[in-house]
Protein backbone atom coordinates (compact mmCIF):
# COMPACT_ATOMS: atom_id res chain seq x y z
CA UNK A 1 0.00 0.00 0.00
CA UNK A 2 1.43 3.43 -0.87
CA UNK A 3 2.45 5.40 2.19
CA UNK A 4 -1.04 5.96 3.54
CA UNK A 5 -2.46 6.06 7.01
CA UNK A 6 -4.95 3.58 8.31
CA UNK A 7 -7.72 6.23 8.03
CA UNK A 8 -7.15 6.44 4.29
CA UNK A 9 -8.15 2.83 3.79
CA UNK A 10 -11.50 2.39 2.08
CA UNK A 11 -11.63 -1.37 1.59
CA UNK A 12 -9.70 -4.19 3.18
CA UNK A 13 -9.99 -7.78 2.09
CA UNK A 14 -8.57 -10.30 4.54
CA UNK A 15 -8.05 -13.97 3.75
CA UNK A 16 -11.07 -14.05 1.44
CA UNK A 17 -12.15 -17.49 0.25
CA UNK A 18 -14.94 -17.80 -2.30
CA UNK A 19 -15.59 -21.37 -3.39
CA UNK A 20 -18.05 -22.98 -5.79
CA UNK A 21 -19.43 -26.31 -4.66
CA UNK A 22 -20.29 -28.45 -7.69
CA UNK A 23 -21.27 -32.12 -7.96
CA UNK A 24 -17.84 -32.75 -9.43
CA UNK A 25 -15.89 -31.07 -6.62
CA UNK A 26 -15.06 -27.76 -4.99
CA UNK A 27 -13.70 -24.94 -7.15
CA UNK A 28 -11.47 -22.78 -4.95
CA UNK A 29 -11.77 -19.73 -7.20
CA UNK A 30 -10.60 -17.30 -4.51
CA UNK A 31 -8.57 -18.96 -1.82
CA UNK A 32 -7.08 -16.62 0.75
CA UNK A 33 -6.85 -13.21 -0.92
CA UNK A 34 -5.68 -10.10 0.93
CA UNK A 35 -6.07 -6.63 -0.61
CA UNK A 36 -6.10 -3.05 0.61
CA UNK A 37 -7.53 -0.13 -1.33
CA UNK A 38 -6.91 3.44 -0.21
CA UNK A 39 -9.14 6.47 -0.68
CA UNK A 40 -8.62 8.17 -4.02
CA UNK A 41 -5.98 5.64 -5.11
CA UNK A 42 -5.96 3.03 -7.87
CA UNK A 43 -5.23 -0.59 -7.10
CA UNK A 44 -4.32 -2.67 -10.15
CA UNK A 45 -5.16 -6.37 -10.02
CA UNK A 46 -3.35 -8.56 -12.54
CA UNK A 47 -3.01 -12.25 -13.26
CA UNK A 48 -3.75 -14.75 -16.02
CA UNK A 49 -7.24 -15.79 -17.03
CA UNK A 50 -8.99 -17.89 -14.37
CA UNK A 51 -6.96 -16.57 -11.42
CA UNK A 52 -10.04 -15.31 -9.57
CA UNK A 53 -9.96 -11.60 -10.33
CA UNK A 54 -13.62 -11.31 -11.31
CA UNK A 55 -14.78 -13.64 -8.54
CA UNK A 56 -12.96 -11.37 -6.05
CA UNK A 57 -14.71 -8.32 -7.51
CA UNK A 58 -18.12 -10.00 -7.50
CA UNK A 59 -17.56 -11.14 -3.90
CA UNK A 60 -17.07 -7.51 -2.83
CA UNK A 61 -20.54 -6.67 -4.18
CA UNK A 62 -21.98 -10.04 -3.11
CA UNK A 63 -22.96 -10.80 -6.70
CA UNK A 64 -21.55 -14.34 -6.83
CA UNK A 65 -24.33 -16.74 -7.79
CA UNK A 66 -25.23 -18.69 -4.65
CA UNK A 67 -25.47 -21.64 -4.84
CA UNK A 68 -22.96 -22.80 -6.02
CA UNK A 69 -20.78 -19.85 -4.92
CA UNK A 70 -20.16 -19.05 -1.29
CA UNK A 71 -17.79 -16.93 0.76
CA UNK A 72 -16.48 -19.61 3.10
CA UNK A 73 -13.91 -17.55 5.00
CA UNK A 74 -12.41 -14.11 5.42
CA UNK A 75 -13.56 -10.53 5.75
CA UNK A 76 -14.33 -7.69 3.33
CA UNK A 77 -14.18 -4.54 5.41
CA UNK A 78 -15.72 -1.36 4.02
CA UNK A 79 -14.61 1.77 5.87
CA UNK A 80 -17.37 4.39 5.74
CA UNK A 81 -17.46 7.56 7.89
CA UNK A 82 -15.40 6.05 10.69
CA UNK A 83 -17.57 2.93 10.67
CA UNK A 84 -16.32 -0.48 9.51
CA UNK A 85 -18.80 -2.82 7.78
CA UNK A 86 -17.94 -6.47 7.11
CA UNK A 87 -19.61 -7.12 3.76
CA UNK A 88 -19.23 -10.90 4.15
CA UNK A 89 -21.67 -10.73 7.08
CA UNK A 90 -24.45 -9.08 5.06
CA UNK A 91 -27.14 -10.96 3.18
CA UNK A 92 -26.68 -10.35 -0.58
CA UNK A 93 -30.33 -9.21 -0.77
CA UNK A 94 -30.28 -7.04 2.37
CA UNK A 95 -31.02 -3.34 2.05
CA UNK A 96 -27.64 -2.53 3.59
CA UNK A 97 -26.02 -4.46 0.74
CA UNK A 98 -28.14 -2.71 -1.90
CA UNK A 99 -27.03 0.61 -0.45
CA UNK A 100 -23.38 -0.39 -0.67
CA UNK A 101 -23.87 -1.34 -4.34
CA UNK A 102 -24.10 2.03 -5.95
CA UNK A 103 -23.80 4.38 -2.99
CA UNK A 104 -20.34 3.24 -1.89
CA UNK A 105 -19.14 0.97 -4.67
CA UNK A 106 -19.90 1.19 -8.38
CA UNK A 107 -18.89 -1.46 -10.87
CA UNK A 108 -18.04 -1.67 -14.55
CA UNK A 109 -18.53 -5.29 -15.54
CA UNK A 110 -16.26 -7.40 -17.72
CA UNK A 111 -19.21 -8.66 -19.76
CA UNK A 112 -20.25 -5.57 -21.74
CA UNK A 113 -23.99 -6.22 -21.62
CA UNK A 114 -24.29 -6.99 -17.88
CA UNK A 115 -25.04 -3.41 -16.91
CA UNK A 116 -27.78 -2.77 -19.46
CA UNK A 117 -30.75 -4.89 -20.45
CA UNK A 118 -31.59 -4.76 -24.18
CA UNK A 119 -35.27 -3.81 -23.79
CA UNK A 120 -35.04 -0.37 -22.22
CA UNK A 121 -33.30 2.81 -23.26
CA UNK A 122 -29.96 3.72 -21.69
CA UNK A 123 -31.63 6.76 -20.13
CA UNK A 124 -34.47 4.80 -18.54
CA UNK A 125 -32.00 2.38 -17.00
CA UNK A 126 -29.77 5.10 -15.58
CA UNK A 127 -32.82 7.02 -14.32
CA UNK A 128 -34.16 3.91 -12.63
CA UNK A 129 -30.91 3.50 -10.70
CA UNK A 130 -30.95 7.17 -9.72
CA UNK A 131 -34.55 6.87 -8.48
CA UNK A 132 -33.94 3.58 -6.60
CA UNK A 133 -31.10 5.21 -4.71
CA UNK A 134 -33.29 8.29 -4.15
CA UNK A 135 -30.77 10.67 -5.66
CA UNK A 136 -33.60 12.60 -7.39
CA UNK A 137 -37.07 13.66 -6.28
CA UNK A 138 -38.86 12.76 -9.50
CA UNK A 139 -38.44 11.48 -13.04
CA UNK A 140 -37.77 14.93 -14.46
CA UNK A 141 -34.92 15.57 -12.05
CA UNK A 142 -33.54 12.05 -12.63
CA UNK A 143 -33.56 12.67 -16.39
CA UNK A 144 -31.62 15.89 -15.92
CA UNK A 145 -29.05 14.07 -13.81
CA UNK A 146 -28.77 11.21 -16.32
CA UNK A 147 -28.11 13.72 -19.14
CA UNK A 148 -25.44 15.37 -16.99
CA UNK A 149 -23.79 12.01 -16.31
CA UNK A 150 -23.77 11.09 -20.00
CA UNK A 151 -22.22 14.48 -20.76
CA UNK A 152 -19.62 13.91 -18.03
CA UNK A 153 -18.50 10.61 -19.59
CA UNK A 154 -18.18 12.27 -23.00
CA UNK A 155 -21.31 11.16 -24.85
CA UNK A 156 -22.10 13.76 -27.54
CA UNK A 157 -25.63 15.20 -27.68
CA UNK A 158 -26.66 13.52 -24.42
CA UNK A 159 -30.12 15.18 -24.62
CA UNK A 160 -30.87 13.02 -27.66
CA UNK A 161 -28.64 10.00 -27.01
CA UNK A 162 -30.29 9.38 -23.64
CA UNK A 163 -33.26 7.86 -25.49
CA UNK A 164 -31.14 5.37 -27.45
CA UNK A 165 -31.21 1.62 -26.79
CA UNK A 166 -27.96 -0.14 -25.79
CA UNK A 167 -27.57 -1.82 -29.20
CA UNK A 168 -27.68 1.58 -30.89
CA UNK A 169 -24.42 2.57 -29.14
CA UNK A 170 -20.97 1.64 -30.43
CA UNK A 171 -18.73 -0.41 -28.14
CA UNK A 172 -16.87 2.66 -26.91
CA UNK A 173 -20.09 4.63 -26.30
CA UNK A 174 -21.63 1.69 -24.46
CA UNK A 175 -18.54 1.55 -22.27
CA UNK A 176 -18.95 5.24 -21.51
CA UNK A 177 -22.62 4.66 -20.67
CA UNK A 178 -21.59 1.79 -18.37
CA UNK A 179 -19.24 4.15 -16.59
CA UNK A 180 -22.08 6.70 -16.27
CA UNK A 181 -24.24 3.96 -14.75
CA UNK A 182 -21.48 3.00 -12.30
CA UNK A 183 -21.05 6.67 -11.32
CA UNK A 184 -24.79 7.33 -10.79
CA UNK A 185 -24.50 7.48 -7.04
CA UNK A 186 -21.04 9.03 -6.73
CA UNK A 187 -19.33 5.92 -5.38
CA UNK A 188 -16.20 6.22 -3.25
CA UNK A 189 -14.85 3.09 -4.94
CA UNK A 190 -15.21 2.10 -8.58
CA UNK A 191 -14.44 -1.49 -9.52
CA UNK A 192 -13.45 -1.63 -13.20
CA UNK A 193 -13.20 -5.25 -14.38
CA UNK A 194 -11.29 -5.25 -17.69
CA UNK A 195 -12.95 -1.95 -18.66
CA UNK A 196 -11.32 -1.76 -22.08
CA UNK A 197 -10.75 -5.35 -23.20
CA UNK A 198 -13.24 -5.33 -26.06
CA UNK A 199 -12.21 -1.93 -27.39
CA UNK A 200 -9.65 -0.89 -29.97
CA UNK A 201 -6.47 0.87 -28.86
CA UNK A 202 -7.61 4.45 -29.53
CA UNK A 203 -10.92 4.03 -27.73
CA UNK A 204 -9.12 2.21 -24.93
CA UNK A 205 -6.83 5.19 -24.40
CA UNK A 206 -9.85 7.54 -24.33
CA UNK A 207 -11.69 5.42 -21.76
CA UNK A 208 -8.62 5.20 -19.51
CA UNK A 209 -8.14 8.95 -19.77
CA UNK A 210 -11.80 9.40 -18.86
CA UNK A 211 -11.37 7.21 -15.76
CA UNK A 212 -8.28 9.17 -14.73
CA UNK A 213 -10.11 12.50 -15.20
CA UNK A 214 -13.15 11.28 -13.27
CA UNK A 215 -10.92 10.11 -10.45
CA UNK A 216 -9.20 13.50 -10.29
CA UNK A 217 -12.62 15.21 -10.22
CA UNK A 218 -14.39 12.98 -7.72
CA UNK A 219 -11.54 11.56 -5.61
CA UNK A 220 -12.93 8.05 -5.94
CA UNK A 221 -10.71 5.00 -5.50
CA UNK A 222 -10.47 2.54 -8.39
CA UNK A 223 -9.88 -1.20 -8.36
CA UNK A 224 -8.63 -1.80 -11.88
CA UNK A 225 -8.63 -5.39 -13.04
CA UNK A 226 -6.69 -5.88 -16.25
CA UNK A 227 -4.67 -8.32 -18.33
CA UNK A 228 -2.88 -5.38 -19.85
CA UNK A 229 0.22 -4.69 -17.79
CA UNK A 230 0.98 -1.47 -19.66
CA UNK A 231 -2.45 -0.11 -18.70
CA UNK A 232 -1.99 -1.11 -15.08
CA UNK A 233 1.50 0.38 -14.87
CA UNK A 234 0.13 3.65 -16.22
CA UNK A 235 -2.92 3.91 -13.97
CA UNK A 236 -2.24 2.07 -10.70
CA UNK A 237 -0.64 3.32 -7.50
CA UNK A 238 -0.45 -0.19 -6.07
CA UNK A 239 -0.55 -3.60 -7.72
CA UNK A 240 -1.76 -6.97 -6.53
CA UNK A 241 -0.64 -9.99 -8.55
CA UNK A 242 -3.06 -12.91 -8.36
CA UNK A 243 -2.41 -16.53 -9.20
CA UNK A 244 -4.92 -19.33 -8.79
CA UNK A 245 -7.09 -17.62 -6.22
CA UNK A 246 -4.20 -16.22 -4.20
CA UNK A 247 -2.43 -12.88 -4.01
CA UNK A 248 1.18 -13.80 -4.63
CA UNK A 249 2.66 -10.30 -4.62
CA UNK A 250 1.55 -6.84 -3.52
CA UNK A 251 3.33 -3.50 -3.54
CA UNK A 252 3.53 -0.05 -5.06
CA UNK A 253 3.51 -0.01 -8.86
CA UNK A 254 7.15 1.12 -8.87
CA UNK A 255 8.23 -1.70 -6.57
CA UNK A 256 6.34 -4.33 -8.57
CA UNK A 257 7.74 -3.14 -11.91
CA UNK A 258 11.30 -2.28 -10.82
CA UNK A 259 11.79 -5.19 -8.48
CA UNK A 260 9.32 -8.02 -9.18
CA UNK A 261 10.02 -10.75 -6.63
CA UNK A 262 7.64 -13.62 -7.23
CA UNK A 263 8.73 -15.96 -10.05
CA UNK A 264 5.16 -15.66 -11.36
CA UNK A 265 5.38 -11.86 -11.57
CA UNK A 266 8.80 -12.14 -13.19
CA UNK A 267 7.31 -14.62 -15.66
CA UNK A 268 4.48 -12.22 -16.50
CA UNK A 269 7.02 -9.49 -17.20
CA UNK A 270 9.06 -11.75 -19.49
CA UNK A 271 5.92 -12.64 -21.41
CA UNK A 272 5.00 -9.08 -22.46
CA UNK A 273 6.82 -6.69 -24.79
CA UNK A 274 8.50 -4.04 -22.65
CA UNK A 275 7.08 -0.57 -23.20
CA UNK A 276 10.27 1.37 -23.81
CA UNK A 277 13.05 -1.19 -23.59
CA UNK A 278 14.72 -2.91 -26.58
CA UNK A 279 12.69 -5.51 -28.39
CA UNK A 280 13.53 -8.66 -26.47
CA UNK A 281 12.46 -12.21 -27.08
CA UNK A 282 9.22 -12.90 -25.26
CA UNK A 283 9.16 -15.93 -23.02
CA UNK A 284 5.71 -17.23 -22.16
CA UNK A 285 5.22 -18.89 -18.75
CA UNK A 286 5.27 -22.65 -19.43
CA UNK A 287 2.04 -24.60 -18.99
CA UNK A 288 -1.40 -23.24 -18.17
CA UNK A 289 -3.22 -22.20 -15.00
CA UNK A 290 -4.43 -25.52 -13.51
CA UNK A 291 -8.06 -25.92 -12.53
CA UNK A 292 -8.86 -24.48 -9.10
CA UNK A 293 -10.53 -27.85 -8.50
CA UNK A 294 -7.25 -29.67 -7.81
CA UNK A 295 -4.88 -27.25 -6.16
CA UNK A 296 -1.32 -28.53 -5.82
CA UNK A 297 -0.02 -28.84 -2.22
CA UNK A 298 2.48 -26.23 -1.05
CA UNK A 299 2.81 -23.32 -3.49
CA UNK A 300 0.14 -23.37 -6.19
CA UNK A 301 2.60 -21.97 -8.73
CA UNK A 302 5.22 -24.69 -8.06
CA UNK A 303 4.36 -26.89 -11.08
CA UNK A 304 5.12 -24.00 -13.48
CA UNK A 305 7.85 -22.22 -11.54
CA UNK A 306 11.33 -21.61 -12.95
CA UNK A 307 12.73 -21.47 -9.39
CA UNK A 308 11.02 -24.64 -8.16
CA UNK A 309 12.79 -26.13 -5.14
CA UNK A 310 11.90 -29.83 -4.74
CA UNK A 311 10.97 -30.79 -1.21
CA UNK A 312 10.24 -27.16 -0.33
CA UNK A 313 7.72 -25.72 -2.77
CA UNK A 314 5.71 -28.92 -3.16
CA UNK A 315 5.40 -29.62 0.56
CA UNK A 316 2.35 -28.99 2.69
CA UNK A 317 3.74 -26.14 4.80
CA UNK A 318 1.81 -22.94 4.12
CA UNK A 319 3.59 -20.52 1.83
CA UNK A 320 5.09 -17.70 3.92
CA UNK A 321 4.07 -14.12 3.11
CA UNK A 322 7.21 -12.04 3.44
CA UNK A 323 7.56 -8.26 3.62
CA UNK A 324 10.66 -8.11 1.44
CA UNK A 325 10.91 -4.33 1.67
CA UNK A 326 8.54 -1.86 3.34
CA UNK A 327 5.01 -2.34 1.90
CA UNK A 328 6.17 -4.94 -0.65
CA UNK A 329 4.85 -8.41 0.11
CA UNK A 330 5.60 -11.68 -1.63
CA UNK A 331 4.26 -15.17 -0.96
CA UNK A 332 7.20 -17.40 -1.83
CA UNK A 333 9.59 -19.85 -0.09
CA UNK A 334 12.55 -18.27 -1.94
CA UNK A 335 12.45 -15.28 0.38
CA UNK A 336 11.87 -17.29 3.56
CA UNK A 337 15.13 -17.23 5.51
CA UNK A 338 13.99 -20.09 7.68
Ligand SMILES: Nc1ncnc2c1ncn2[C@@H]1O[C@H](COP(=O)(O)OP(=O)(O)OP(=O)(O)O)[C@@H](O)[C@H]1O
Pocket residue numbers: 020027029047048049050051052053054055056065068069110227291292
Ligand atom coordinates in the same frame (compact mmCIF):
# COMPACT_ATOMS: atom_id res chain seq x y z
N1 LIG B 1 -20.35 -19.54 -11.33
C1 LIG B 1 -19.24 -20.29 -11.31
N2 LIG B 1 -19.31 -21.62 -11.11
C2 LIG B 1 -18.19 -22.38 -11.08
N3 LIG B 1 -16.94 -21.91 -11.27
C3 LIG B 1 -16.82 -20.59 -11.48
C4 LIG B 1 -17.94 -19.71 -11.52
N4 LIG B 1 -17.51 -18.45 -11.76
C5 LIG B 1 -16.16 -18.54 -11.85
N5 LIG B 1 -15.74 -19.81 -11.69
C6 LIG B 1 -14.35 -20.30 -11.74
O1 LIG B 1 -13.55 -19.53 -10.87
C7 LIG B 1 -12.25 -19.35 -11.41
C8 LIG B 1 -11.89 -17.87 -11.39
O2 LIG B 1 -12.69 -17.20 -12.36
P1 LIG B 1 -12.63 -15.62 -12.60
O3 LIG B 1 -13.75 -15.30 -13.53
O4 LIG B 1 -12.59 -14.90 -11.32
O5 LIG B 1 -11.23 -15.47 -13.34
P2 LIG B 1 -10.56 -14.11 -13.87
O6 LIG B 1 -9.25 -13.97 -13.14
O7 LIG B 1 -11.51 -12.99 -13.78
O8 LIG B 1 -10.26 -14.50 -15.38
P3 LIG B 1 -10.35 -13.57 -16.73
O9 LIG B 1 -9.04 -12.85 -16.76
O10 LIG B 1 -10.48 -14.57 -17.82
O11 LIG B 1 -11.52 -12.67 -16.60
C9 LIG B 1 -12.26 -19.98 -12.79
O12 LIG B 1 -11.67 -21.27 -12.70
C10 LIG B 1 -13.73 -20.08 -13.12
O13 LIG B 1 -13.97 -21.18 -13.97
Ligand SMILES: [Mg+2]
Pocket residue numbers: 053054055110193
Ligand atom coordinates in the same frame (compact mmCIF):
# COMPACT_ATOMS: atom_id res chain seq x y z
MG1 LIG C 1 -12.50 -11.84 -15.15
